[in-house]
Amino acid sequence: MRLVRRFWWIVPLVIVIAAVGFIAWASTTNPLEPAAETALVTDSAVTVDSSRWLVFKPNVEATTGLIFYPGGKVNPAAYAPLARAAAEAGFLAVIVPMPLNLAILDTSAADAVIDAFP
Numbered sequence: 001m002r003l004v005r006r007f008w009w010i011v012p013l014v015i016v017i018a019a020v021g022f023i024a025w026a027s028t029t030n031p032l033e034p035a036a037e038t039a040l041v042t043d044s045a046v047t048v049d050s051s052r053w054l055v056f057k058p059n060v061e062a063t064t065g066l067i068f069y070p071g072g073k074v075n076p077a078a079y080a081p082l083a084r085a086a087a088e089a090g091f092l093a094v095i096v097p098m099p100l101n102l103a104i105l106d107t108s109a110a111d112a113v114i115d116a117f118p
Contacts, residue, residue, distance in 0.1 A: 026100035029075040039080035046087040053113060054080065054095035056087035065092035065117055067110045069103045076101075092117060 042048045049055040054076055066086050070076045076097045083093035094113050099105040 023100065026073060026102055029073055029101055030078075032075060032077055036075075036078050036080045039084040040077060046084055048080075048084075053097065054083065056080075056083040056093040056095075058087045058090050058092065060090055062087075062090060062092040064090075065094065065113075067113050068093065068095040069109070070095065070098060070101065072103065073101050 040048055040050070040054075045059055047055075047057045047059060049057065066083070068076075068079050068083060070079060076095045079095050083095055086093040094117070096106075096109040096113060098109065103109075
């Protein structure tokens with residue numbers, strides 16, 4: 001009987017510890033490279049807005065856009081140099097941050113971006 005009581009107490013504890021460990025692991029990303037930090041700055045060619053998503057808007061009329069889903073455990077801002085290059089070429093580029101840095105947790109995140117930038 002004592003073993004059964006311990007089992008029902010230990011199993012939830014192990015599940016909670018595993019969940020906390022997973023969240024800590026998924027939330028940890030590598031630091032940004034200097035090129036990424038530089039690409040996040042607005043200048044005369046590209047306006048950068050980070051209020052909801054990382055939006056790289058060219059200072060010319062953009063008729064086409066690109067939506068970037070970050071890779072697993074990758075800081076979304078790591079894609080800033082690529083998004084900036086796309087914006088400098090005349091495309092609207094949007095990097096969508098993901099829950100716990102895992103795109104699989106929000107596979108329809110592009111829908112809100114498309115609604116905001118038809």
